[in-house]
Amino acid sequence: MSNTESSRLYETIIDEVINDSRQDFENSGIEESTLQELKRIWCEKLTQSQVAKFSWDNQPTFQQNISHQPFDNDIKLEHPDLLSYNTGSVNNVIGDNNDLDIQIPNMTSFKQEYDDDDNGLMLPTVTQTDGSNFEITLDNDNAKEFINNLKKLKGVDGVSDDDNDLFNDSDDINSELDDDLESGKSDDEENDQDGHIMLCLYDKVQRIKNKWKCNLKEGVANINGKDYVFQKATGESEW
Amino acid sequence: MSNPGYYELYRGSTVGTTLFESLDQLITDEKIQPQLAVTILSNFDRIISDMMKPENNLVKSKLTFKGDLSTYRFCDDVWTFIIKNVNVKLNDVSNSDLSDEVVVDKLKIVACNSRKAGEP
Structure with missing residues (x-):
């Protein structure tokens, strides 16, 4: 090599x-x-x-x-000590894991409740503040208009809910994009698995139709688990 | 305090990742502060960039490759190529007898602009 x-x-x-x-x-x-x-x-x-x-x-x-x-x-004395320490640490780790296992469901259950409360509470509070803001200016003028406005506001909220639904629906459409992202990720993962990578500087990158030529320099390459360094590199490839 | 004139590109090389892991270990052991590690990494950026330059005579080999270009990307002045079925040839100029030829199913190339590399 x-x-x-x-x-x-x-x-x-x-x-x-x-x-x-x-x-x-x-x-x-x-x-x-x-x-x-x-x-x-x-x-x-x-x-x-x-x-x-x-x-x-x-x-x-x-x-x-x-x-x-x-x-x-x-010497037999050292091994039991080491073993006991090891098992002790393993037990501790398991204990921690158990703790974590218990904690995670708790956390998630808390989160779920919290999220539910958030979703349940956030929207009413928003409409209430909006309503109270409008109350000061509009309530005295026309009660019907105010009610209509309130209805509109609620309608807006309803629309926003619909938006959420639309967004959820559009997730199905976006799933194509997600697929693209996933495929991109898998490509990267493949690259990482292969691990053949070259880091360098470029002087010139040329393309004539589908033929690419590049002049590279001062690079490090990892190929087949070995590192290579080079002062200059030239490459030809067809797209 | 960072070196704006030097690329962080080479941190991805083996010598860079191992330095990063070593610094990370020292931080985990609370032997150094993260700020010091940042300084060391920027020292590394400067030193490896300078060492790669031809005037240092440390890196003289020439490399050629030929393959099927699968992906090309030019973003933020950085070229990325993914080349498949690549034939890579390396000529070690310091040992003229030695030359290596390997075939790789996939090679990823990340290249920064040479004109910016620490030049005024």
Whole structure:
């Protein structure tokens, strides 16, 4: 695999970012050890990603030591402790889940009631305030007009309810759009699953009829789980 | 305090996402403040953009690809292509003997305008 450049680039970037951030860490009153911890975690995560081989990967002694440790841990006292801790934490987690399970129905039931109350209360209050506003100006002039206005207002409310219904109906029509959205999402998901992605800059993108040519540069590509970097890229594709 | 002249594009690369996850872990452990993480990420934007430039001689490889263009999109000065049945060839200029050729069923390309990248 010819992705030695990417590992060298990544290593340089890590060193530069860490060195460059030292002042920022100091300004925030964070100790140097935390900066080194950031570097260590970053390197670990890059190793786990397996996108390239890094210089720090050539130290398998750590892993060997770790693999030897379980042999030393044959002392029976430690395991029960660990196990009890583990089961304890698992129980706690389950307990939390149970709590959550209980809470969620409660919350939803509350929400439903709340929503119902909201829907039931909100509209009357709106019409009441509207009515009271109109009462001051119109009630004395013409009671019939006021009543008609009130009826109109109620009618408006009714229309708005109809609007809601129309909107609900139109949801069925919109479902085509939803399908489009869903298909778009699934496309993105497919992309994520495939994971072949290229991030770069473009100099020029040309199209002649259905033939596309692009000149790209300074890019990083992840293909088949490996990272590649390039200075220049040219691509041809037919639409 | 952010660097308006540098793209955040490369945060999507492996070296970027792993930095993000590492910072996230330190924030979760309450070892650093989110504000510091934002600063570090903008440092990263600047450094990776500069490192990719030809004058640094770190990145010299050339890449070519050929395939069926499935989707093209140009929005906010960003090109997005989804190319299917792509043949990708990479020539490592630093090791002239090495060249890689892979066929991928689907490749997504996200490209920002090169003229804005940190240039005055």
